[in-house]
Amino acid sequence: MDRAHTCLPPETAPFRRAPSQVMRLDRMxxxxxxxxxxxxxxxxxxxxxxxxxxxxxxxIDALGVGRAVYRAKGPERTYCLVAFAHDLPDExxxxxxxxxxxxxxxxLFDGEPTKADLDRLQANVPLQExxxxxxxxxxxxxxxxxxxLFAHVIDHLAQGQQPDIAExxxxxxxxxxTAVYGSGKFGAADRAAIADRPELNAPFQIEMLSVxxxxxxxxDIAEHLAAVQGGAKAVxxxxxxxxxxxxxxxxxxxxxxxxxxxxxxxxNWMMAREEALARVRxxxxxxxxxxxxxxxALSAAQVxxxxxxxxxxxxxxxxxxxxxxxxxxANWLGDWPAPDALYPWDALWRWAEAELxxxxxxxxxxxxxxxxGALIDDLAEQMTADESATFRLxxxxxxxxxxxxxxxxxxxxLDIDFDAPExxxxxxxxxxxxxxxxxxNRFAEDGAALEQPLCIARxxxxxxxxxxDRPYDEPLAAFLLAHPDHRFxxxxxxIAANHPFGEVRDNLIAExxxxxxxxxxxxxCFGASxxxxxxxxxxxxxxxxxxxxxxxxxxxxxx
Amino acid sequence: MTxxxxxxxxxxxxxxxxxxxxxxxxxxxxxxxxxxCLKAARGAGMSWGQAEEAGFAAAWLARQGLDGPGALLxxxxxxxxxxxxxxxxxVDAGAFRAPEGGLLCPIALGSAxxxxxxxxxxxxxxxxxxxxxxxxxxxxxxxxxxxxRQQPVRIEWPGGAxxxxxxxxxxxxxxxxxxxxxxxxxxxxxxxxxxxxxDSDPMAPMxxxxxxxGALNTLAMRITVPASDxxxxxxxxxxxxx
Numbered sequence: 098m099d100r101a102h103t104c105l106p107p108e109t110a111p112f113r114r115a116p117s118q119v120m121r122l123d124r125m126x127x128x129x130x131x132x133x134x135x136x137x138x139x140x141x142x143x144x145x146x147x148x149x150x151x152x153x154x155x156x157i158d159a160l161g162v163g164r165a166v167y168r169a170k171g172p173e174r175t176y177c178l179v180a181f182a183h184d185l186p187d188e189x190x191x192x193x194x195x196x197x198x199x200x201x202x203x204x205l206f207d208g209e210p211t212k213a214d215l216d217r218l219q220a221n222v223p224l225q226e227x228x229x230x231x232x233x234x235x236x237x238x239x240x241x242x243x244x245x246l247f248a249h250v251i252d253h254l255a256q257g258q259q260p261d262i263a264e265x266x267x268x269x270x271x272x273x274x275t276a277v278y279g280s281g282k283f284g285a286a287d288r289a290a291i292a293d294r295p296e297l298n299a300p301f302q303i304e305m306l307s308v309x310x311x312x313x314x315x316x317d318i319a320e321h322l323a324a325v326q327g328g329a330k331a332v333x334x335x336x337x338x339x340x341x342x343x344x345x346x347x348x349x350x351x352x353x354x355x356x357x358x359x360x361x362x363x364x365n366w367m368m369a370r371e372e373a374l375a376r377v378r379x380x381x382x383x384x385x386x387x388x389x390x391x392x393x394a395l396s397a398a399q400v401x402x403x404x405x406x407x408x409x410x411x412x413x414x415x416x417x418x419x420x421x422x423x424x425x426x427a428n429w430l431g432d433w434p435a436p437d438a439l440y441p442w443d444a445l446w447r448w449a450e451a452e453l454x455x456x457x458x459x460x461x462x463x464x465x466x467x468x469x470g471a472l473i474d475d476l477a478e479q480m481t482a483d484e485s486a487t488f489r490l491x492x493x494x495x496x497x498x499x500x501x502x503x504x505x506x507x508x509x510x511l512d513i514d515f516d517a518p519e520x521x522x523x524x525x526x527x528x529x530x531x532x533x534x535x536x537x538n539r540f541a542e543d544g545a546a547l548e549q550p551l552c553i554a555r556x557x558x559x560x561x562x563x564x565x566d567r568p569y570d571e572p573l574a575a576f577l578l579a580h581p582d583h584r585f586x587x588x589x590x591x592i593a594a595n596h597p598f599g600e601v602r603d604n605l606i607a608e609x610x611x612x613x614x615x616x617x618x619x620x621x622c623f624g625a626s627x628x629x630x631x632x633x634x635x636x637x638x639x640x641x642x643x644x645x646x647x648x649x650x651x652x653x654x655x656x
Numbered sequence: 657m658t659x660x661x662x663x664x665x666x667x668x669x670x671x672x673x674x675x676x677x678x679x680x681x682x683x684x685x686x687x688x689x690x691x692x693c694l695k696a697a698r699g700a701g702m703s704w705g706q707a708e709e710a711g712f713a714a715a716w717l718a719r720q721g722l723d724g725p726g727a728l729l730x731x732x733x734x735x736x737x738x739x740x741x742x743x744x745x746x747v748d749a750g751a752f753r754a755p756e757g758g759l760l761c762p763i764a765l766g767s768a769x770x771x772x773x774x775x776x777x778x779x780x781x782x783x784x785x786x787x788x789x790x791x792x793x794x795x796x797x798x799x800x801x802x803x804x805r806q807q808p809v810r811i812e813w814p815g816g817a818x819x820x821x822x823x824x825x826x827x828x829x830x831x832x833x834x835x836x837x838x839x840x841x842x843x844x845x846x847x848x849x850x851x852x853x854x855d856s857d858p859m860a861p862m863x864x865x866x867x868x869x870g871a872l873n874t875l876a877m878r879i880t881v882p883a884s885d886x887x888x889x890x891x892x893x894x895x896x897x898x
């Protein structure tokens with residue numbers, strides 16, 4: 098049993114939401130970033146530990162081609178983002194997975210690279226998938242410019258002017274990453290090799306550090322090119338405008354199965370957030386200062402909701418609901434907390450559950466956590482997972498006991514009629530040409546025989562039916578010798594017994610399933626904002642928008 | 657520059673697995689080995705749950721500096737047309753034997769041994785197993801057994817002996833086990849630690865031979881679906897160049 102499960106104190110139990118409420122896809126698809134999101138965890142550590150940043154290498158020429166190194170010095174170890182800037186003709190700019198050229202390519206190096214390391218990386222990193230990196234590297238990534246905003250910013254800075262705020266706000270980033278690969282991809286260091294470092298123990302810290310340093314690079318190269326173009330006339334970006342820029346990211350179907358493939362991790366992410374909410378609700382009172390901090394967070398959320406735009410009909414409706422909910426909340430908070438009322442946070446939450454849409458409720462989760470760092474930030478340490486610890490099946494468990502687990506934790510799946518065409522309308526598969534997950538139409542496309550095991554509801558249903566034909570006291574070991582096809586789901590069900598937030602409790606092959614709901618949940622855990630679906634299968638987001646830069650923390654490192 | 661795939665569709669900026677380097681040997685991370693071997697095992701016909709065990713076993717061996725991917729490939733190539741009932745163990749008190757005239761798959765045998773580790777059939781000091789092909793692939797499972805029992809597990813066969821201890825170490829005639837033909841063997845549980853293997857860098861990357869990568873990748877590609885116009889539509893961010 099893992100730490101996250103054993104650490105829950107009984108006093109928050111009455112305030113905890115149930116997995117049956119939290120793990121529904123429509124609610125997960127309304128998730129908002131919170132102070133437990135991974136990029137916030139990274140920035141808190143950097144501030145707490147006094148990390149130092151500088152840019153020891155800047156070998157970029159007048160065309161914007163060359164290399165740069167961004168150094169991040171923590172208390173024990175140093176990490177360096179090695180950036181390669183390219184002169185990419187517009188006609189070659191593509192976010193396709195197997196594009197062969199990008200505006201910039203990056204690797205996060207473990208330690209400080211020598212010139213020989215930089216040369217080795219220069220021969221491989223710009224090739225991305227076609228190159229190889231080594232265990233000295235922790236991530237591999239690339240970014241493309243926003244053609245419109247990048248040119249606009251350079252032209253204005255070169256002429257001594259600041260860019261148009263409306264333009265900056267409408268795009269929100271100078272570059273967008275098109276892939277950030279960690280965890281042993283392309284020969285990089287395995288997660289297991291570095292997971293015991295405190296600064297990398299929380300999930301996706303390497304990727305977040307890489308993107309945050311990349312954000313600095315996007316501004317640096319724009320200012321560099323403006324200086325080349327404008328000479329003495331050129332100015333640097335106004336810090337207030339600079340802060341409005343994040344790093345863009347487009348995320349497609351490839352990310353959707355991650356949450357399904359990592360049930361222990363998903364459990365620990367959701368459980369930490371839910372325990373945080375329960376701790377807040379369990380507070381008997383609220384001080385005026387904390388109440389003010391909540392109102393400040395709400396005002397910021399209202400500003401964010403006003404700037405958050407999308408043209409996708411689903412998201413347009415959600416944004417309307419969110420803005421209305423935040424206004425209702427602001428109004429209701431006028432009389433909050435009622436004098437001498439016990440558990441004012443719980444009263445707030447109960448009101449929201451009755452009055453607000455899912456968007457508003459999940460936004461409120463983030464708002465309620467915001468002023469409670471001292472109360473909840475320790476939970477960020479419980480969001481990691483050692484998946485190898487839950488791999489081995491308990492073969493001594495009886496088939497009867499496994500049936501009970503299915504009845505307790507997969508009741509939502511056992512009720513689904515998988516003979517109904519609308520409940521098996523889709524199938525997940527991996528495409529031959531791009532090696533990425535896709536979602537097919539079972540009745541219109543070939544390939545269902547090669548279905549990926551992401552249809553958990555159906556697998557649970559089938560396991561339940563197979564168990565019914567066996568003696569109640571038969572050990573699972575014997576059942577699996579007779580039914581090797583159920584090994585995958587049996588392992589999962591045993592995990593679910595100790596990880597109640599590990600399953601998305603919806604049918605992932607249903608006709609009306611929305612993959613973007615899975616992505617939104619994961620991206621909110623990262624800390625992404627301004628979620629902007631471009632279809633039901635891919636989304637645009639922004640990372641680190643309105644947050645500080647390394648050069649804000651260490652202004653001297655950028656001279 | 658090698659372009660691994662012809663890409664003629666809208667982008668999708670993330671993916672679940674990295675393409676394998678082709679035509680040359682390469683240092684693969686343990687993550688890459690596990691994922692490649694899982695997919696190859698599935699492509700060769702294993703159930704998803706067994707394929708997970710295959711990926712686990714290959715990566716575990718690679719972590720010890722042993723050629724897990726090569727051993728798994730040899731197993732998959734030899735066994736891919738054989739039915740489950742011909743390669744899974746028949747379990748009796750004190751014995752996990754192959755069906756009459758058959759050869760056990762080490763993944764099927766190993767996972768069954770782990771499944772049964774706490775059951776009465778295993779509450780004995782010795783166990784007859786086999787005949788089993790590619791017996792080196794048993795080692796990861798014997799290691800898990802040793803950890804579960806908190807006792808060393810020793811495998812003895814006519815060509816030597818290897819001990820797996822509860823702390824994850826393995827020692828003995830590992831080279832002989834890696835090259836052994838299908839063996840009948842005896843498992844001794846609770847036997848003494850025979851020899852100590854020198855510590856190696858447990859995280860050193862494993863150089864996997866080009867032929868192994870290529871053949872595993874060919875098997876792995878069997879579980880992928882050729883593209884169609886329908887599948888391409890809407891999968892990613894077309895014209896996303898603002």
